Amino acid sequence: MFNRVSGPSALGRDAFGVARPHTGEFGELVFDSLVYSAPDGWRPLFMDVRVPSDPRVDSPPPLVLWVHGGSWVHGSRKRRPVDVERAWFIERLLLAGYAVASIDYRLAREVPFPGPAVDVRAALAFVHTHAGDLGFDADKIVVWGESAGAHLGLLTGASSERFAALGGAADHPGEPAPKPAAIVDWYGPADLPRMLATSAEAALGGNPEALRQHADFEQFLSMGWDADAASPERVLQGDCPPVLLVHGTGDTMVPVGESRALAERLGQLDVIHELVELPGGHVFAGSDSMLPAIEASLDFLRRIVGDPFAEVAPELLGDPDEVDPGHRLSDAEVADMRAGFRAGVAEAWGDERIPGVSSRDLTLDGPDGAIGARLHEPDYVPLGRERELPLIVEFHSGGFVVGDLDTHAPSAARLCAATGAPVLQVDYRVTPEHAFPAAYADAVASVREAWARRDDLGLAPGREISRVVLYGDSAGGALALSVALELRSQAEIVVDRVVAIYPVVEWTDIRLWPGMSRYLGAATEAEIDPADPRLRDARLAPGMALELQNLPPVQLAVGSRDRVLEQSLAFAYRLKAAGNALDLQVLPAVPHGFNVMSAATPLFAAAAARVDRLLARRLWEG
Template identity: 35%
Template sequence: MPEPADLLDVARPEPGPLSDGTAAFPFAPPVRGGDGELRWEALVYAVEPGYRPLMLDLWVPEERPAEGAPVVVWVHGGGWVHGSRRRRAPHLHQNRVVERIVAAGFAVALVDYRLAAEAPFPAGVLDVQAAVRWLRAQADVFGLDGSRVALWGESAGAHLSLLAGLCRRLEAEPPVGEATDVSAEVQAVVDWYGPSDFAAMSSPVDAESEELGEGDPFAILLRDTTWSRDELSPVRYVRPDGPAVFVAHGEDDQLVPVEQSRLLAEALVEARVDTEYLETAGDHVFVGATVVPEVTDRSIAFLCRVLAGRRLGDPRPLDPHTADLEERMAATGMWPLLDAPAPVARERGVVMRRDFYPPRPFPVASVTDGVLPGPAGDVRIRVQRPEQPTDVTVLYVHGGGWVIGDLASHQGSAARLAATAGAVVVQVDYRLAPEDPYPAGLDDCRAAAAWVLEHIDEFGGDPARLVIAGDSAGGNLAAVLTQELVDRGTPVAALFLIYPGTDLRGEASADVRLQYLGPDADGLAGDPRVSPVLAPTLAALPPTVIGIGAHDFLYADTVEYAAALRAAGVAVVLREFPTLNHGFFSYGSVSPAAEAAADLMCRDLHRLLHRATA
């Protein structure tokens, strides 16, 4: 593979005879972009007689693996009749979407394709496949990894990307381009607000409708093609062996209704395709909302997982505010907390919260304490109610390695959930190890769930709108509890897990395992009631929101659990935060990155619950 110096020399200064096909067209050496990436312009990837040469621009990151950079093929929108590789919607251009993809370590090929008024469908989607084949054939020349290719389309470009990735019918069409012996299969598709079911749409168009001029783009698309509305619909071609798919859509989209993406996501999940779905604020192209950076980072994180086998932006340094916080706490000699015996650790936890990361205040209507009957006596609870009416109840289980933590330690986290997710939050103060080892804490959580459901009219009021939530050790208990509830037919609306402990067999949990599980720790760690990832089936679990920092010692276990949920057909929102560590949900008062991450997770839950009743 060429070294960077060699790539700077990759050019074709002289034209060749037209009989040479794509090799007949010269191209200049690359120029460096603002982040050091190499940019080639106007590379001809296909020449079809009677049509203009088809071109792409290629941006390759300066730093890339020895095997080459994974490739993202950017497919522009424009209602199938407008647009160009050189022009992105203002909202996307202003947020530097393509630049962010390259900065994450991906090569990006921005492709032109034949528009519907130039050549009848499926010409455009065949062109996209031709670009994939050409990039694979030229991978060694441009420093690419042809084994890792994704399509990223927006609006009409998302429609073409989905068909290029999913539709087997295209194999019967005469291929476009020269490298016809090279595979056009892709490993992933990123679909931003694309139409998926034309039969359910009256007249799908694209962004910035004022620029579309006379004529209905959908009518133009249909005018000369032999494909029916149903045959043009990507949802028809969903298959279990298809590429992984990320779907994002603004809930206020007036051009392509958000129901199009909901329908597609449901079909993908039902087919057990590796799927992530993000419904966010905003109109078409997310106009009217400030979510493009968030959606871009989420899309990139998906590609990092699927294509690159790594976490978003790996390696990236720890958030400086978090690093400074941990350094200051370590300087006291009282942190990490769990290095000390349990009674001492609990006292130190109070000091750390008070002096270093006091909870942020959140507006709630009321905070009341109470008790419920537990298996070994009363179990304390704390109830926080949002200011607005809600029918959602969250049972929140605190973290602390099963050894520390109480109602006060996590009141701020519970208040955030109540205020941001819009739910009545019931905190449960379960018994702690080592004084009360497993299964004491889990038994208290079981009792709390049963009691809350029995008294649901005192909380959110709807037993079908119960959410189980927890962080760290509490995330472990929440996952186990939810598994037990759904296994016996009790409905749970959602599972909300903040850096959860899901597999206690590994070294990541070794320090607290003995205290929590007692002398038979190694044997018990293989029990699904201790390690929820080992449950015989995860398929009945509800939609799940999971947040984890890339620097967290539980990162690998958490990602594995999320993958197991997806493989079982569970809808999962996995938030991977590349600069954060364990505990970020409590660090919002000192770290803007932690604050943004915690807020984002709560808004994920709010959207999930809102969508469930839409």
């Protein structure tokens, strides 16, 4: 067990306490800043551990020990290359069912060889010792690194005795490093003297950058890194665990020949190995190879240490809704869909009524006539906050085809009770009766009208609206984001935040739900012209907005089984890159539609409750 008694009298890593774990963005259990080693005279070395929590899986997951790159002189457990971050690399491992431990290690300008390699081996020993404390399988630990981190990771494939005999150092006798179950090497150097010769050849042309790199590398090797133990190709033997090598064919920093030579050597040693070559330079720069590299690596892990979802029923993997893009949806089928949706919601909620909430209908002035609305007001609001209430304006889901005030009234009342804030449902126009941009026009008009009438909505005496929350799921989530883009420069309306639950932020990379094509005047998805400028109009697809700066804080929630997960992650990255405050929630095992159907299953109810609780906390903090 962890030593939780720490203080000034403790020594080594025991001097550092273990923080209470918390839930991360992807529903995982997060252990931040665990000290795995505290070498005498050096800084303590930290790791962050993230363990997936998925109700579909009972057994402890395998663990990936992630070793960052940075030419041995840069980087940290918190910093990854931009292309790696943009791909949500660590998070994709969690989604695939693997725990991840990201580590720091001493850098080459802090300590000579074998210091960094000793640190990685110490991290491997730590996670093996504490697998039970952290909740993963000690027999299924994979070391995965990129660039310099891949080089250090490969060295864990050698025994302590072999590593020490060739110029490294023996493991700590009290916690020796075990052999990992597998190693994943992304574009790592395999033989450092050969790398020096390659850099010398590149410097012959007199290029200043090549000359500088060669001088730096020459100095680097003089700090003990010329030992045989520092070159995986020289230190690894036949007892090395299975190795996957993934390399960009256009890599000029670490040439692909490094991986080819190591693969040849592993073959001579009869070590199980695979070499995957993909287009692109270092970190697969200048290509679209990042996602294929991740998937190839995960496929290797599934075959070597096992697929965490191998025992999960197929119907519980992926989004359950199948879409036929060529189907022509008749008006009669639209009517049947609407009736079926109402019946499904009614069956899910049954006779359940949300206590402590009163509801009443009203109308708002719209661009082409009255807009129906329904106000849900909580019996109780936070004490002392009666005159600074948020008004949550809710735009329903339904693919711009189905959904209305009645279908979403139960979930809106649930939201009202959970947050202690009034919720205003908006019955915007839907298709096929109305085409783009009718829904958007109604959404913008309803927010403006509700704000203008905020003192005349019929709230209980003494209550006042001071701010607006734009809230929606699926098509409604897209509307909430589109309205936020429209209103971000209009200071007269105080938009406190946006809550977008599995929003459809782009129309070009998913199969459209039946009937959505009719919102653009097409009978089927196949008849929509890919060059149609409306597909890039932020009023329809907020993910296509060229600029995302200056938005209010965004809470973006999506299930791990949702068909819009990929576009949600891409949009979340852009939101953060634009400087916006973002609360991302990726809810394990949950498909599209859980919000409106939250009463259908305990899993849906728990997912919706997580979204509601976070919103409630944000609304009333401070």
